[in-house]
Amino acid sequence: MVKAVVGEETRLQLAEDRLAQSAIPAQVGLVIGKLNRKLDRGFIFDLVPTPPNDAGDPPCSIIEPFKADKKKNSKPKSSPDSSSLFVDKDWIAEHARQVSRLLVGGVKVIGIYVWVAEIVFKNSTLVLCQTVKGVADAAFSLENDFQEMLLLHISYSPRRWTCRNCSVSSNITSSSLRPCDFKMGRTLNSLQTFRCSYKFNMRIPICGENLSNAKMLKDVLHDGISLHAKELKGAKAIIDGNLVDVTAEEPCTSDDVHDVELLLPLNLSAEASNQKDIVGILIYSGTVCSYSYLNSKEPISQAVADIKEDIIMSLRSRLEIISDEADRETVAAFEDGSGTNIESFSKGSVYDIIQQPLRKQCILPFPRRVFIPWLAGTFICDYLLPTEDFEALKDHFVELLSMEAPEDLSTLLQPEKELPSLTAKSFWDVVAPSHRASDTAYTDSKSQDDVVKGESKRLTTSNFNIIFAGFILLIAIISGLLFHARNSN
Structure with a gap:
């Protein structure tokens, strides 16, 4: 279980400033980094906001239920203590699936972050845990053995960061969350x-x-x-x-x-x-x-x-x-x-x-794999179909990673030659070549058999001639002996 998490302070501070200046009440996105179970430590490299869905709707919004005032003729008013968060879990999972393709060895989608008030976060822990579970199922893993992911909460009321470990290997409940130590530091420069x-x-x-x-x-x-x-x-x-x-x-x-x-x-x-x-x-x-x-x-x-x-x-x-x-x-x-x-x-x-x-x-x-400069000398990647060029990368990176593709194409790496x-x-x-070889072998074998049969035939004829000549010679000798015996008498 991950017990301590270190976040890259340059990227996380930049994300916090961006969120504070936007004045939006809620935002959700992906946490990019590494989890090492042997060390029980996590390393956060960057935060990537999930873009609006195909209909242009944000992936999360605050639900504010209304209750009637006890006074007559009074209008309903909202109760901030009961506000909760609506999250488009499927859309965030799809975002995680596509972002996972762009990451290289060891760097993964390791959780989600949420920018929301403290009270709204407390009222939405179950839906956030379910979202983390969906991201774990969608993100790529060789063994599909994600057991835990991170839920990073950036609160603006009051302003603070908290990180929790979310177990995704069993049924998701509000008790799936476990607090872990979180601090900011330098994680990218030491890679x-x-x-x-x-x-x-x-x-x-x-x-x-x-x-x-x-x-x-x-x-x-x-x-x-x-x-x-x-x-x-x-x-x-x-x-x-x-x-x-x-x-x-x-x-x-x-x-x-x-x-x-x-x-x-x-x-x-x-x-x-x-x-x-x-x-x-x-x-x-x-x-x-x-x-x-x-x-x-x-x-x-x-x-x-x-x-x-x-x-x-x-x-x-x-x-x-x-x-x-x-x-x-x-x-x-x-x-x-x-x-x-x-x-x-x-x-x-x-x-x-x-x-x-x-x-x-x-x-x-x-598709061929292309490597694009990312953070602190590291690379991420994308894939180009044979019919695509580098212009296809620009919109892809803006949409999925909220970053601009480099204008200088010489900074891209294309090491895959084959x-x-x-x-x-x-x-x-x-198997056709082997059949042709077999046919050739059969032809050769047949030719060899013909040769052997011809040689055998010639050998048989030669042997017959020798035996016949010997038989004639034997008759001649016997006839000579009989003739000599008759003359002696």
Whole structure:
């Protein structure tokens, strides 16, 4: 359980000043940072307000019930002691889901913050806990094992900060909140940077059972990524040329950028060999560039774990982006009246590939990962589809993170040279080369048999001639002996 939390004072103070100047009665948003259960500590890097929903309504508002005055003909008046907070839990959870895609190794959505008066907060603890639970379910995690998140309250009446630990592993009640120590300090300047360029080549079998159950291609790929996550979990790590013990608890003392190389174990994809009804194969390959940030109090093994998780999360994020693109194609097709059936989608479209069972060979490029400068020399990321350019980033960052994308494109990092791509092949396309080799081998074998038979035939003829000549010679000798015996008599 997280017992102490340190918030980046430069960012939190800036957020408090912004909220105080806005004079709004309530605001809710996401807390970005790190939680370390081994240290029982949390680190807050920034606060990100949740934008208005599609209808333009704010994600939270104050509900002020009215009660009638005892005097006759008096108008109802509000009771500040009974005011509570309305929260759009689903919208905040969706915000958390999309922001999680933009974060790199170890940096996560670790809770929510709320700017509201003290009395309103006390009357709204249950709905706020439910909101935290929704954010925990929506935010990305490799094991989906969020057990606790933070609820940060910024009170303006009276002005103070309080932080609570919210348990999200059980049924949410008002008793799910536990106070924890909170203070402001410097958390960003002490971060250590780790980077990794990871090449992967997944060969995911598609079974006839999946097709008979109408399992979508995206579901098969999701299962393949989950299997690769298990393999990656056992990978050894080399940091700056030295093999690292992933169970060691030593901190990292160098301030330089550390290069990480992952070495996968040799016994890969053992489950694939057990499949008997393989009808196709997905070849998902490419390069994933990953960054992670380590607090000075965290062990170096945590950086390795964060890198591994970030790689898998990046692969899943790309799959979700492709799936979202397919959904948009579906909506657009039905809006213009052309999407009445599956055949109406153009051949090779995202929907035609990712939303359908494997029926033919296809090639699908995935978005590339771009890194954008964030805070104190750190990076966040975004993904660009092959048809998009950097202009698509600007509105994205304004909407999701309340920040401007850099105007100078030279500050962006594009380290992924070999973009991830998916190739789907039917079973016969995969085994055809081996069939041709088999046919060749059969032809060669047949030719060799003909040669052997010919040699055998010639050998048989030669042997017959030798025996026949010997038989004639034997008759001649016997005849000579009989003739000589007759003359002697």
